[in-house]
Amino acid sequence: MSEVYITKASKYLPNSPISNDEMGEVLGFFNGSERVKNIVLRNNGILNRYYAIDKSKNITHSNAELTYKAIKGLLDSEFKIEDIELLSVGTSTPDQQLPSHAAMVHGLMKGSNRLEINSASGICTSGMNALKYAFMAIKSGMVNNAVAGGSERVSPMLSLGNFNYEMDTAAKIEENPVLAFEKEFLRWMLSDGSGTFLLQNKPDPRNEVNLKIEWMDGQSFASELETCMYSGAEKAENGDLISWMNFSSSEWAERSIFSIRQDIKLLDEQIIKNGVESLKNVLNRHEFEASEIDYFLPHISSFFFKEKLMEGIRAEGLDIPDDKLFINLDQIGNVGSASIYLMLEELMYSKRLVKGDKILLSVPESGRFNYAYALISVE
Structure with missing residues (x-):
């Protein structure tokens, strides 16, 4: 079996960073919206994020374009676009249902070969997949x-134009404030961007550090738990999802079928508990001690969960102190499947790493509670 190294990382964050004060200018407000925004921002700790739309509500990039721009950052005189042998990318917000996200990204890669492509679907763990x-x-x-990557372009789905019809006609904030908050919650959480890695079967001698992937693993709780985060469906009282194909086109807007929703109560009950359990299981399976971790990179959607995560880790007897954490959520926002790429890219070029360091990547997905992990050694 070959060894696998991350020899280069690249990112692309569209346009200028948007501060908390500027978010309303881009996404817009409706009745009650600003109150929810203030509650969410007070808890999530995010200070800046990036959107592929501007303040005039113009869309500036497709998801495929965001990914392609990050891929271009991997190329140089020694490794050109025609040298890529495989493209594997994940997203939860493809530009279209068909064809696949990877096909659309490859369509932008003029000069590349007829390489193999792979698209990973899902939510946050699609990037890890x-x-x-x-x-x-x-x-x-x-x-x-x-080349592997994760990307999101969620901002057009969060802008006011996609909410006006349902909010004005059904007055859902007044009639069903819980539904309104579940939708508003994510409007002030999510960001756009992309991250990519170049993986090779040998280290690049030009690099100060190369990152060797020791193992990757994951655990899903979908057979035990109902859906928490979803889009393109409606959740029935028994927890089942009813597909968008079961509704008429007029109902898609009236019932907010394509908005992204999250069951916040279920999220709070399950995301940390199962995350800690899966982390312990994976470390045991690979006979790796938590005390050996030098950098712990957990993807968290909000700083609200940071202390809860670390408390859960301590309660399970896992030796991962707070000073091992490396998180950049506050400066780039929650970029879903791209977040883990953006964290590792920043750490890789931070000049903090020394040979022998061990890095643990941890990505939870609240869709139906899936967790993905990777152990990386600095070479």
């Missing part, structure tokens, strides 16, 4: 290199 496919392809010797 894309990384694992690339990791396994190199590990098994099927390819010598691969």
